[in-house]
Structures are given as structure tokens and as C-alpha cells.
Amino acid sequence: MKKFLRIFLLSLWFGAITFPFTGIRDAILLSISITVLLILWIPINKGFIRKERIDLAFKKINEWFRLKTQKRILTLFFILFLLVLPLFMNNYFIDVTTLTGIYIILALGLNVVVGLAGLLNLGFVAFYALGAYSYAILSTQAGISFWGSLPIGILLVAISGVLLGFPALRLRGDYLAIVTLGFGEMVRLVLNNWDSVTKGPNGILNIAPPEVGSFAFREPIHYYYLILFFVILTTLAIKRINNSKVGRAWVAIREDEVAAEAMGIDTIRMKLFAFSFGAMWAGLGGVFFAAKMRFVSPESFTFFESVIILCMVILGGMGSIAGVILGAMILVILPEALRGFENYRMLALGAGLILIMVFKPEGILGGPRRRAELRPDDEKTLMQEMETIKR
Amino acid sequence: MLKLENIYTSYGPIEALKGINIEVKEKEIVCLIGGNGAGKSTTLMTISGINRPTKGRIIFNGEEIHNIPPHRIVEKGISQVPEGRRILPRLTVKENLEMGAFTRPKNDIQEILPWIFETFPVLKEREKQSGGTLSGGEQQMLAIARALMARPKLLLLDEPSLGLAPIVAGKIFKIIKEINEKGVTVLLVEQNAKAALKLAHRGYVMETGRIVMKENAEALLNDPGVRKAYLGE
Numbered sequence: 001m002k003k004f005l006r007i008f009l010l011s012l013w014f015g016a017i018t019f020p021f022t023g024i025r026d027a028i029l030l031s032i033s034i035t036v037l038l039i040l041w042i043p044i045n046k047g048f049i050r051k052e053r054i055d056l057a058f059k060k061i062n063e064w065f066r067l068k069t070q071k072r073i074l075t076l077f078f079i080l081f082l083l084v085l086p087l088f089m090n091n092y093f094i095d096v097t098t099l100t101g102i103y104i105i106l107a108l109g110l111n112v113v114v115g116l117a118g119l120l121n122l123g124f125v126a127f128y129a130l131g132a133y134s135y136a137i138l139s140t141q142a143g144i145s146f147w148g149s150l151p152i153g154i155l156l157v158a159i160s161g162v163l164l165g166f167p168a169l170r171l172r173g174d175y176l177a178i179v180t181l182g183f184g185e186m187v188r189l190v191l192n193n194w195d196s197v198t199k200g201p202n203g204i205l206n207i208a209p210p211e212v213g214s215f216a217f218r219e220p221i222h223y224y225y226l227i228l229f230f231v232i233l234t235t236l237a238i239k240r241i242n243n244s245k246v247g248r249a250w251v252a253i254r255e256d257e258v259a260a261e262a263m264g265i266d267t268i269r270m271k272l273f274a275f276s277f278g279a280m281w282a283g284l285g286g287v288f289f290a291a292k293m294r295f296v297s298p299e300s301f302t303f304f305e306s307v308i309i310l311c312m313v314i315l316g317g318m319g320s321i322a323g324v325i326l327g328a329m330i331l332v333i334l335p336e337a338l339r340g341f342e343n344y345r346m347l348a349l350g351a352g353l354i355l356i357m358v359f360k361p362e363g364i365l366g367g368p369r370r371r372a373e374l375r376p377d378d379e380k381t382l383m384q385e386m387e388t389i390k391r
Numbered sequence: 392m393l394k395l396e397n398i399y400t401s402y403g404p405i406e407a408l409k410g411i412n413i414e415v416k417e418k419e420i421v422c423l424i425g426g427n428g429a430g431k432s433t434t435l436m437t438i439s440g441i442n443r444p445t446k447g448r449i450i451f452n453g454e455e456i457h458n459i460p461p462h463r464i465v466e467k468g469i470s471q472v473p474e475g476r477r478i479l480p481r482l483t484v485k486e487n488l489e490m491g492a493f494t495r496p497k498n499d500i501q502e503i504l505p506w507i508f509e510t511f512p513v514l515k516e517r518e519k520q521s522g523g524t525l526s527g528g529e530q531q532m533l534a535i536a537r538a539l540m541a542r543p544k545l546l547l548l549d550e551p552s553l554g555l556a557p558i559v560a561g562k563i564f565k566i567i568k569e570i571n572e573k574g575v576t577v578l579l580v581e582q583n584a585k586a587a588l589k590l591a592h593r594g595y596v597m598e599t600g601r602i603v604m605k606e607n608a609e610a611l612l613n614d615p616g617v618r619k620a621y622l623g624e
Binding site for chain 1: 439441460461462464465466470471472473477478479480481482486489490491493494537538541
């Protein structure tokens with residue numbers, strides 16, 4: 001009986017929070033349908049879908065993916081698939097996929113900072129914005145081409161990463177997060193108000209498209225292949241550094257900073273490097289974004305963007321490259337796919353995220369290491385031991 | 392080999408070390424004993440560069456090292472086994488060891504690993520296990536082994552017997568002796584003063600940030616004051 005009361009209250013609460021958006025009639029309908037759904041859920045929850053079964057299924061999939069030959073064949077097929085994919089899609093879908101590509105690069109960059117080095121950065125979008133604006137300004141003011149601006153933009157962003165990192169990395173955890181958050185807002189406000197250079201809220205128009213010889217990138221499909229190239233480049237670079245000595249040092253810093261220091265790791269330099277190395281890829285994404293949209297304005301670079309990119313990293317599984325790519329894909333494609341829900345789109349997205357976090361807190365493809373961090377086995381064993389004592 | 396000259400270290404306004412002088416000679420085991428808060432751990436942290444002294448000089452093999460960062464001190468040949476072991480629980484034993492050799496060239500790992508596994512056979516058995524699954528004693532061995540991977544000339548050990556059953560602690564002390572006989576100088580901080588003094592050649596007694604006594608270990612073991620204060624007699 002208590003269970004039913006809880007369900008009733010939960011539905012009521014849900015109705016109450018959706019009421020301002022949906023009106024009283026829809027809110028009541030929503031409450032009733034949630035009550036029914038939850039009552040139906042009871043028997044399902046009891047026998048049918050067990051958490052262990054979900055875990056097991058994921059584990060099997062994960063194991064299969066980890067085998068080397070399978071991995072190679074799969075990657076090959078995946079790349080082939082991506083190469084022919086746009087031939088069968090209309091421009092809208094190609095644009096969505098291109099956008100996904102940009103976010104994959106951003107999420108992979110942030111993954112270096114948050115997932116590997118363990119530095120929470122809530123202002124990552126600032127680096128994205130700096131990349132985009134550096135190409136926008138170089139192109140419209142100085143007439144520098146895309147390929148010329150690309151290294152300049154990336155370098156500028158990497159330098160700004162070092163500049164932010166220098167004072168900020170003395171802080172840890174929550175404090176660092178707040179400083180980076182402030183940095184993100186600062187950059188956006190400067191872009192919004194520095195009219196003479198950034199054209200303020202109007203943004204910068206007529207940015208030149210990339211060119212190769214006399215061939216100019218104009219169609220969505222051209223951009224698709226360009227971003228595919230960049231995504232592959234980013235993935236390979238980050239995979240390489242992940243398995244290198246530097247990647248190990250980042251993991252050590254994340255796990256225990258004092259121990260890392262005692263082992264002779266220059267923690268300040270490594271953290272700075274993680275910061276600017278991660279930012280670099282945001283710069284690349286930004287330059288591409290400006291070239292693709294041919295227009296930049298501050299409103300593309302709000303705090304919400306930083307949060308979404310962070311969600312991609314967490315959702316897919318911090319530290320796992322495949323996971324982060326999957327997370328980015330889900331978070332770009334899902335809102336598009338949910339357009340049928342209209343007003344409830346963001347609600348459905350939020351509910352989906354909560355479900356994943358409840359059932360797979362380490363992310364969809366999060367490794368066992370990450371899982372251990374969240375659910376220490378020692379504690380489980382200890383509790384089991386305690387049980388035996390009691391009896 | 393190592394000389395601390397009139398070292399002062401503070402945590403904010405609190406002075407933890409008030410002008411201490413310590414000397415460690417080549418191939419020695421030297422131990423620091425004293426109560427809680429006497430400044431033993433701070434001394435080690437100051438040597439390894441994690442804490443900076445506010446005054447005084449630290450000289451290692453004729454070089455001043457008190458104002459260089461911790462990673463350069465490791466390169467110079469001083470490795471610290473921090474208090475509470477601080478292994479990386481989610482990395483495997485092998486990965487932990489490899490991290491220890493961070494400052495060394497890559498082929499060094501292959502060269503030194505056999506020696507490590509010979510000294511710590513249990514780590515060889517557990518090579519692929521993650522560090523967090525080891526028992527307390529094994530974790531301590533891993534922490535010591537990890538410090539040795541950097542090929543130190545001087546090993547700083549902070550409370551190696553902390554939280555270990557007596558028989559396991561005994562094993563750890565035996566290993567420390569063995570390492571010392573293979574040519575590594577050891578500076579040891581221990582709560583268990585009796586065991587430490589039996590192991591060490593010389594000892595320093597610390598009280599509230601000062602060195603109050605400095606003797607060879609034998610003499611300290613027989614000193615009535617020390618017996619009363621630290622050996623529980």
C-alpha cells in the first residue's frame with residue numbers, strides 16, 4: 001500500500017513540475033499516465049528486467065568489442081559506412097551528422113581534461129568560442145584562408161588554455177570548476193560587448209568557406225567529409241596520447257596527486273599540458289564551426305553548451321574514447337530524433353539521462369576502472385562480511 | 392650523503408620544524424622516532440620537496456636541493472614512500488611499478504623489474520591484479536617497490552608498518568634491511584620505535600619540531616629516557 005502511495009505522490013510531483021509548461025489538462029493526463037506506467041513497472045521490476053541482467057548484457061558487448069580482430073574489422077566497417085553514409089542522406093541529416101562530428105571533437109577534448117586528468121572544467125565552451133572567433137576575425141579582417149587560420153586558431157586556443165591554467169590549477173575540484181565557469185562566461189561577455197572587434201551580439205557574417213585550390217567547400221556533403229577527417233585525426237591523436245607516458249601521468253594525477261608527485265611527475269606541468277591539449281581540440285572544433293556556419297555570434301557559446309559537452313563525456317563513460325564518441329552522438333542525435341515530442345523534447349532527454357545515470361553510473365561504455373571509483377568493491381565485500389557476522 | 396642544516400618548515404602560521412639538523416651517510420639506515428606531531432613526516436616531505444622549508448639548507452651529494460621541485464628531486468635520486476602507502480588502487484601492480492619509473496628512460500623498466508620481482512616475489516604473482524585488491528602488507532611492498540623503480544640512492548620511508556599485523560610488519564622490516572644491504576641508503580620514520588631502532592644504525596629523537604637526541608641505535612635502545620617515553624617500559 002505504501003508503494004502505491006509513493007507512486008501516486010511521485011506522479012503528482014511530476015504533474016506539478018510540468019504544469020507550468022503544459023497547462024493543467026496535460027499535467028493531469030501526464031500524472032495519470034505516469035501512475036499507470038509505474039504500477040505496470042512493479043511486476044517488471046520484480047522479475048523481468050534486473051539490473052544484473054542489464055550489467056551482464058553490457059559486459060558481454062564490451063568484451064566483444066575489446067577483442068582485437070573484431071575491433072579492427074569493426075572500425076574498418078564503421079569508417080566505410082561513414083564514407084558512404086552521406087550519399088543516402090538528405091541535407092538535413094548530413095548537417096546533423098556534421099554537427100555531431102563537431103561535438104565529438106569537443107567532447108574528446110574535454111575528456112582529456114576531465115576524464116583523464118580529472119580536472120573539472122565548466123567553461124570549456126570558451127575555447128570553442130575562441131577558436132570560432134579567431135577564424136571569423138582572421139577571415140573577415142585579414143583575409144587569411146581556412147587552412148592558414150586553422151593552426152593560428154588552434155595555437156591561440158592552446159595558449160589561452162595555458163593562460164587560464166596557470167592561476168586556476170592551484171585550485172582543486174570544486175574551486176577549479178567555479179573559476180573555469182567564470183572564464184567561460186567572461187569570454188562570452190567579452191565577445192558580446194567588444195563591438196569594434198567582434199561586432200557584439202550581431203555576430204560576424206560572411207566568413208569565407210574553406211578552399212582547396214580552386215575547389216570551395218559549399219555543399220553540406222563537403223563539410224561532412226572534412227569533419228570526418230578531423231574526427232578521425234582527433235581520435236587517433238587522443239588515443240595515442242592516452243596510451244603514452246603522458247596519459248599515464250594524467251591518470252596518476254587523477255588518482256592521487258601526492259603519490260604522483262612522489263613518483264617524480266611534474267604535476268603542474270602535466271596539468272597545464274592537459275588543459276591546453278584538451279583546449280586545442282576545442283579550438284579545432286571552433287574554427288570548423290565558424291567555417292561551416294559562415295557566421296558566429298556569442299549566443300552559440302553559452303554555459304549550456306559547456307554543460308552539454310560535459311554530459312557527453314559523463315554519459316558515454318569518462319576516459320573511454322569510444323564511450324565519449326557514443327555520448328556525443330546520443331546527445332546530438334537524440335534531441336533531433338525527439339522532435340516528435342515537441343514541447344516535451346527536453347523533458348524526455350532529461351529523463352533519458354537520469355535513467356542512464358541510474359542504471360549505468362559509470363557511463364555507457366565506461367571502463368571497470370571508472371566503475372570501481374563509483375562503487376568500491378571493498379565496501380561491498382565489507383558489507384557482505386558484516387552480514388555474516390550478524391547471523 | 393644527505394645533510395639538513397637548520398631547517399624550518401611551516402604550515403601557514405604553524406611552525407612544524409624549528410631548526411633541525413640531520414645527517415645521513417652513505418649505506419646507512421637512519422630512523423626518526425618521536426610522538427605524534429613531532430614533525431617526522433614533515434621532515435620527509437621537506438626533503439622530498441613536497442613541502443618547502445622556510446629557512447635552512449638541504450644538501451644531497453654536495454648539491455643544494457631545498458628549492459627545487461619534487462620531480463627534480465626524484466631525478467636526483469631521492470624517492471619517497473609516502474605515509475599510508477598511496478598506491479594507485481585502480482591501476483594494476485605492473486602499471487603502478489611502471490609509474491614509479493616515470494623519471495627513468497623506457498628500457499630501464501625492463502632492466503630493473505627482475506630485481507624488484509626477486510625482492511618482492513608476491514608482486515610478481517599479483518602483477519596483473521589492480522593495486523586496490525592487494526592486502527595491506529602487499530600494498531606496502533608495492534609502495535616500496537614503486538619507489539625503488541626510480542633507482543633511488545636514498546629511500547625515504549614514512550611509517551611502513553602503519554596498520555599492519557606484527558608478522559607482516561616484520562616482513563616489511565626484513566625487506567628494508569635487504570634493500571639496504573643491496574646499497575640503498577634509508578631514512579626511516581616509524582611509530583614503532585623499538586623495531587625501527589633494531590633495524591637502524593643511527594637514530595634521531597624528535598619532539599615538537601626539534602631534534603632532542605641523536606645517537607647510534609644501540610645507545611638509544613638502552614637510554615632510560617627513550618625506553619620510558621617511546622619503548623613503553
